[in-house]
Amino acid sequence: MANMYKPNALDREFDEFWTKVNCFAVMDFPYDQRCEFVRNANNCVYGTNFVPYMHLLACDFKCRNVFEEYIFVTLFLILCFELLLFLSHVVRLYYTPALKAVSRMLHMNEHLAGVTIMALGNTLPDMIANMCAIYDDAPIFGNCLSSALFVTMFTGGLVCYLSPFRMSPYDTVRDLLFFIFGVLLLEYAIITEESISITECILMMTVYVIYLIVNVIDVYIINRNLKSLRREIDALYELPQSDDVKQKREALESTYKLLSQDDRVTILQRKSYQNDNRTFSFLTKVGGERVTIDINANRNMHYTRAPSKNHRLFQEFFSAILPIKMNEWRQATMLLRAYYIARAPVVFLSVIYIPLVDYELKKNGWSKLLNCIQIFLNPAFTITMGKAMVFRDRSMLWYYNIPYDFKYGLYSLVVTVPIAIVVFFHSNTSAPPPYHWMFTIMNLTGSMFAIFQSATEITLITGVLGFMLKVPSDFMGATVSCLAHSLGDLVANASMALQGYEKMAYAAAIGSPFFSILLGTGSVFAAKKLLGISTSMHNLIGSYGENAFVLLILGLLSTLLWTSVLNFNARRSVGIFSMSIYGLYIIFSILIKSEIIHPYNVDAFLTSSHA
Numbered sequence: 001m002a003n004m005y006k007p008n009a010l011d012r013e014f015d016e017f018w019t020k021v022n023c024f025a026v027m028d029f030p031y032d033q034r035c036e037f038v039r040n041a042n043n044c045v046y047g048t049n050f051v052p053y054m055h056l057l058a059c060d061f062k063c064r065n066v067f068e069e070y071i072f073v074t075l076f077l078i079l080c081f082e083l084l085l086f087l088s089h090v091v092r093l094y095y096t097p098a099l100k101a102v103s104r105m106l107h108m109n110e111h112l113a114g115v116t117i118m119a120l121g122n123t124l125p126d127m128i129a130n131m132c133a134i135y136d137d138a139p140i141f142g143n144c145l146s147s148a149l150f151v152t153m154f155t156g157g158l159v160c161y162l163s164p165f166r167m168s169p170y171d172t173v174r175d176l177l178f179f180i181f182g183v184l185l186l187e188y189a190i191i192t193e194e195s196i197s198i199t200e201c202i203l204m205m206t207v208y209v210i211y212l213i214v215n216v217i218d219v220y221i222i223n224r225n226l227k228s229l230r231r232e233i234d235a236l237y238e239l240p241q242s243d244d245v246k247q248k249r250e251a252l253e254s255t256y257k258l259l260s261q262d263d264r265v266t267i268l269q270r271k272s273y274q275n276d277n278r279t280f281s282f283l284t285k286v287g288g289e290r291v292t293i294d295i296n297a298n299r300n301m302h303y304t305r306a307p308s309k310n311h312r313l314f315q316e317f318f319s320a321i322l323p324i325k326m327n328e329w330r331q332a333t334m335l336l337r338a339y340y341i342a343r344a345p346v347v348f349l350s351v352i353y354i355p356l357v358d359y360e361l362k363k364n365g366w367s368k369l370l371n372c373i374q375i376f377l378n379p380a381f382t383i384t385m386g387k388a389m390v391f392r393d394r395s396m397l398w399y400y401n402i403p404y405d406f407k408y409g410l411y412s413l414v415v416t417v418p419i420a421i422v423v424f425f426h427s428n429t430s431a432p433p434p435y436h437w438m439f440t441i442m443n444l445t446g447s448m449f450a451i452f453q454s455a456t457e458i459t460l461i462t463g464v465l466g467f468m469l470k471v472p473s474d475f476m477g478a479t480v481s482c483l484a485h486s487l488g489d490l491v492a493n494a495s496m497a498l499q500g501y502e503k504m505a506y507a508a509a510i511g512s513p514f515f516s517i518l519l520g521t522g523s524v525f526a527a528k529k530l531l532g533i534s535t536s537m538h539n540l541i542g543s544y545g546e547n548a549f550v551l552l553i554l555g556l557l558s559t560l561l562w563t564s565v566l567n568f569n570a571r572r573s574v575g576i577f578s579m580s581i582y583g584l585y586i587i588f589s590i591l592i593k594s595e596i597i598h599p600y601n602v603d604a605f606l607t608s609s610h611a
Helices: 009-015 022-029 031-040 053-060 066-107 108-130 140-164 171-193 198-238 243-260 295-301 313-321 325-329 332-352 370-388 398-426 433-467 474-478 480-485 487-497 502-530 536-540 544-565 570-592 606-610
Strands: none
Touching: 022 031, 022 053, 022 433, 031 053, 053 066, 053 433, 066 108, 066 332, 066 370, 066 433, 066 487, 108 198, 108 487, 108 502, 140 171, 140 325, 140 474, 140 480, 140 487, 140 544, 171 198, 171 502, 171 544, 198 243, 198 544, 295 502, 313 332, 313 370, 325 332, 332 370, 332 433, 370 398, 370 433, 370 487, 433 474, 433 487, 474 480, 474 570, 480 487, 487 502, 536 544, 544 570
């Protein structure tokens, strides 16, 4: 017993090797040993989203050289393209209509909807993913700043370029000042104490809550002023119409018209360019007239007093789930037909899973049989997949848990199937029921789930490609991965801008990263602190975080400058300028990776020379 061996720190390190090693370290192993490595490394399991790429390459495809790896990675890139189609399709046809519907139901204006609902929808899935990965040693703050720089400067600039508009002066200045203060607050908390305390985390969250309260109060004051102005105008109409009364009434009506632009979100007719013969121009043009849609007219357009509530029930169902419309197919060119074929799987999955509530469409997108099926299919699928992917054993691939987690989806049928039956017997095929707006909840959550999963899968594919090309992980995280994670913001903001909701899109371009930096990062830091996970300043910022911080502050200050100089008219020129700031960040990052220049953080050479 006296000679019994006692494990030392090195032994414990080897015992924990498979739980700590990065899956991409398999690239340094011989090909015949990679499958065993992938099966034992936990990161190869819990680092998987939908497809276990490294497991496929090492064990299923059994790649034995670089050429074979590149052949199969090509298949991954095809999947990446399909996911991009899926993401853009869901955002354009499901997510943006849901945002408009929810904003209108909550009586929000475009700006408030952009900094709350749209920002929350774009950022909340990423925050949940960061909370699930709090044990990972990644530069959270640096990557968050990189994403913020992309969303604010690039997507915000793209909104200005695609659809020039006039900003709301007060809202824009207020948001930019809050954003600058939030970024400086977080940077100060990190660099002064090498870490962040719970008090500082609470302070950051409080700043964001104050920001939301200010926005809500602002909308409330606008509504109060509009009602007061309306009463004054009506009172002036009842007076004898002298010149003074007319002049005063016209002044009040002008003020009312100006304030009403920031009133409740309206449903606009989408811009169509199919019959537009104008040539493209890089010059800023005056925006077209905003045409408001009559929601009730669209809703009851096909209403009939047919004796049967199920008139054309199956015809509408099969027409709704058809992935390629015959009239579009006949008129399409060969290239467009190839696009329709590539898009068909994602169209079918979207139609089956996500209920459509779009006030711009006839019957607001109502399809009786399809919507009744989605009442029980959507929650069951979401619960099963969510349980299998989030609450899973980190030593097993997520889809091994589906047979065990499927029962939770079945439990939801106890509630949803009776609801679906009631809706089926109560509703009519010719017009949506009065409670059709409730499908917006499943529309919004289903869209967010699909967008997040698509962006995450694209990020993993680019990560695999980056490691195969031996690109440093910190560079990938600060550039390609951040861009891939922000694809949802990019597509959503661009889509909203093209549909005539430029104010909402630009507000989301500021509100989303502000939410991520203060509330998202603050909650992750608080969780790390409560769990006793220590992080150094370098681990929080990384090699590229300070560059992103400097350029983000410069970008926000320059935005304050050009908005004031141009009288808050967003032009294409400033859109290009904003996007170029993110391009400058990419150039800096490439030069840092190539060791041509030093990053803005601590210079190791100068530190050692002064030691």
